[in-house]
Amino acid sequence: xxxxxxxxxxxxxxxxxxxxxxxxxxxxxxxxxxxxxxxxxxxxxxxxxxxxxxxxxxxxxxxxxxxxxxxxxxxxxxxxxxxxxxxxxxxxxxxxxxxxxxxxxxxxxxxxxxxxxxxxxxxxxxxxxxxxxxxxxxxxxxxxxxxxxxxxxxxxxxxxxxxxxxxxxxxxxxxxxxxxxxxxxxxxxxxxxxxxxxxxxxxxxxxxxxxxxxxxxxxxxxxxxxxxxxxxxxxxxxxxxxxxxxxxxxxxxxxxxxxxxxxxxxxxxxxxxxxxxxxxxxxxxxxxxxxxxxxxxxxxxxxxxxxxxxxxxxxxxxxxxxxxxxxxxxxxxxxxxxxxxxxxxxxxxxxxxxxxxxxxxxxxxxxxxxxxxxxxxxxxx
Numbered sequence: 548x549x550x551x552x553x554x555x556x557x558x559x560x561x562x563x564x565x566x567x568x569x570x571x572x573x574x575x576x577x578x579x580x581x582x583x584x585x586x587x588x589x590x591x592x593x594x595x596x597x598x599x600x601x602x603x604x605x606x607x608x609x610x611x612x613x614x615x616x617x618x619x620x621x622x623x624x625x626x627x628x629x630x631x632x633x634x635x636x637x638x639x640x641x642x643x644x645x646x647x648x649x650x651x652x653x654x655x656x657x658x659x660x661x662x663x664x665x666x667x668x669x670x671x672x673x674x675x676x677x678x679x680x681x682x683x684x685x686x687x688x689x690x691x692x693x694x695x696x697x698x699x700x701x702x703x704x705x706x707x708x709x710x711x712x713x714x715x716x717x718x719x720x721x722x723x724x725x726x727x728x729x730x731x732x733x734x735x736x737x738x739x740x741x742x743x744x745x746x747x748x749x750x751x752x753x754x755x756x757x758x759x760x761x762x763x764x765x766x767x768x769x770x771x772x773x774x775x776x777x778x779x780x781x782x783x784x785x786x787x788x789x790x791x792x793x794x795x796x797x798x799x800x801x802x803x804x805x806x807x808x809x810x811x812x813x814x815x816x817x818x819x820x821x822x823x824x825x826x827x828x829x830x831x832x833x834x835x836x837x838x839x840x841x842x843x844x845x846x847x848x849x850x851x852x853x854x855x856x857x858x859x860x861x862x863x864x865x866x867x868x869x870x871x872x873x874x875x876x877x878x879x880x881x882x883x884x885x886x887x888x889x890x891x892x893x894x895x896x897x898x899x900x901x902x903x904x905x906x907x908x909x910x911x912x913x914x915x916x917x918x919x920x921x922x923x924x925x926x927x928x
Contacts, residue, residue, distance in 0.1 A: 583623025
């Protein structure tokens, strides 16, 4: 298959089960940021899609047909995400698409799927992706609102009142900032500082100095790597002992590697995959989490991440919808997705409805702390 302009790479996964070789494949698209600044998110998504497509086909495919997953790399570039969406919809004729990886790219391409009447199951977090609800757009990443609620619940228990926020100026950060500015005062807290940094900034000392001067009880940083790691290091350099919360956007070992010792003691909401071995056996997700973590580590030689889990859930939810509907047409998949209940995935237990296209509650998060270079489940979480 030739490369499309702007070097968007195409990966067709054709590990068909023998019993399905003669059938027409069900073509599912995916847009991931396998390269570029968000590659630490998109690479595990790409890997997971390959692994799960093979698993589906090894089990006989869907409706007696093989599954072909066509993965395009948008290189964390919004324009290339738009080109990828056009290719999948107009040339590849896919029945559904998983992704994109990041919020800005998802928001840019979502109208195309609405117009084409093809379901999009995003792997990005921004609440705007599914609020207000669009009939054809779903997402698997937990909403910012749920993450903020988890942070503020923990802060309340600690007796914190004055909070400062430091957010990145990209789509993810802007969406998080909006929710923070709404929920912080609504939760009875006082917002004493509201600072912003750029996605490519390499020093946040100026913002942190202003925050330090406001004497908050705690600071909430909202962004994805590498910015939050810089914030963590600058905080230490400034001698700030103020508790620092991070968003779920850094819930991977990569963040700890980037921040080094400066990550120690930081707090954040995380999907359960991050600490799955510490969960009780009765947790409804534990079986799926354990199986996914084992398969991913064996296949790719590195630990699974929550970000790959977003793609796992996206593909497996589409597969569930096809199986439940007995029909692989885009309209049937859309209608069936909206009826999914009790799907225990990697990110949480999904229950979609016409009013909720994320289908998760705050239980999809647990609060963790960085301790000894790893994530530790906080007691009572």
